[in-house]
Amino acid sequence: MKKLNVGVVGVGAMGHNHVRVYTRLKNANLMAVSDLMKGTLAEVSKKYNTVGFVDYDNVLKMPEIDAVSICVPTTYHYEVVMSAIEQGKHVLVEKPIAFTLKEAKAMVRAARKEGVKLATGHVERFNPAVLEAKKLLREKLIGEVVSVSAKRVGPFPPRIKDVGVTIDLAIHEVDVMAYLMDSPVSKVYAHVGSRLEKCEYEDHAEIMMEFYNNAIGMLEVNWLTPYKKRQLEVTGTDGIISLDYIDQTVEIFGKNARNVRVPHNEPLMVELDSFLNAIMLDEKPKITGEDGIHALKTVLAAMKSAKEKVPVKIDID
Numbered sequence: 067m068k069k070l071n072v073g074v075v076g077v078g079a080m081g082h083n084h085v086r087v088y089t090r091l092k093n094a095n096l097m098a099v100s101d102l103m104k105g106t107l108a109e110v111s112k113k114y115n116t117v118g119f120v121d122y123d124n125v126l127k128m129p130e131i132d133a134v135s136i137c138v139p140t141t142y143h144y145e146v147v148m149s150a151i152e153q154g155k156h157v158l159v160e161k162p163i164a165f166t167l168k169e170a171k172a173m174v175r176a177a178r179k180e181g182v183k184l185a186t187g188h189v190e191r192f193n194p195a196v197l198e199a200k201k202l203l204r205e206k207l208i209g210e211v212v213s214v215s216a217k218r219v220g221p222f223p224p225r226i227k228d229v230g231v232t233i234d235l236a237i238h239e240v241d242v243m244a245y246l247m248d249s250p251v252s253k254v255y256a257h258v259g260s261r262l263e264k265c266e267y268e269d270h271a272e273i274m275m276e277f278y279n280n281a282i283g284m285l286e287v288n289w290l291t292p293y294k295k296r297q298l299e300v301t302g303t304d305g306i307i308s309l310d311y312i313d314q315t316v317e318i319f320g321k322n323a324r325n326v327r328v329p330h331n332e333p334l335m336v337e338l339d340s341f342l343n344a345i346m347l348d349e350k351p352k353i354t355g356e357d358g359i360h361a362l363k364t365v366l367a368a369m370k371s372a373k374e375k376v377p378v379k380i381d382i383d
Contacts, residue, residue, distance in 0.1 A: 069095040070132040070342050073125040075146055077101045077110045079225055080160055081137030087335050089114050093342045098125045122146060126153045133345055136160065139228050144169035151176045158341045160187040162237055163358030170362055174355035185341050185351035186358030188241040192336040195309040196242055198316045198328045203246060207322045208302030214243050215284040216298040219291035222262055230267025232258060232365050235287040241361040246300060249279035250360050255377040256368035261290060273368050
């Protein structure tokens with residue numbers, strides 16, 4: 067099997083996982099990693115027997131590298147991604163695609179101009195339970211979709227320092243819901259708040275969305291719940307599809323009630339394999355830069371709605 071040479075910029079918690087997965091994929095050859103934290107860099111470089119650089123430019127300038135994962139804090143996405151694109155690298159950037167819509171759109175334009183792939187790391191789209199739910203919806207096993215609701219809650223993660231719960235957690239569900247509904251969000255109404263002294267941003271959010279296909283989405287996210295819960299339900303005219311992201315299980319209630327057998331996989335493994343295959347086959351990534359823009363646009367609209375206490379319309383570019 068042909069292998070692509072890859073690098074990872076930012077090897078904190080998420081970046082470390084990218085490194086681990088790349089070393090296990092048959093279509094990847096890990097060439098180099100980068101991180102500002104010298105201790106973390108040394109640990110990861112040694113563990114995976116790869117070269118490490120404090121300056122990420124040293125990774126991006128390696129001519130043999132075909133593609134990179136960008137796993138730095140969100141505020142640095144634009145700077146690092148644009149540098150990677152300028153060096154002709156295919157890029158998978160962790161969610162959210164960028165800190166601002168202006169940055170995200172510039173990244174998409176640059177990738178298009180340079181002829182490189184730009185994928186956004188919305189990993190839950192590759193969760194086997196989500197993929198199975200999508201298949202069941204295509205088969206119309208619950209009739210016509212009426213609404214979708216999700217709960218993504220858990221304790222506060224100290225590693226998150228630059229964004230609140232809306233951008234960190236709600237963005238997952240926005241992307242998954244749009245994928246399952248086959249429709250972008252048209253309008254959003256949200257309430258957010260902050261109860262934790264240790265959190266500089268909002269730590270809980272309740273969001274209602276309308277989709278362009280007239281379906282309704284309801285979402286609850288928080289960093290207040292003492293246990294992790296990641297669940298989603300789609301209600302149709304003939305039943306309900308219920309999925310659990312953590313257990314990777316799917317159930318149908320109603321007319322075609324059953325427990326659905328779901329083959330378990332690590333979503334990140336499926337995501338990175340898909341990214342590399344898109345490059346080798348010269349296909350569009352499963353989750354594009356445009357998808358990243360939609361998810362970011364929606365959560366930013368939710369923040370605006372919460373601030374102004376009015377619904378916010380979302381136009382399609």
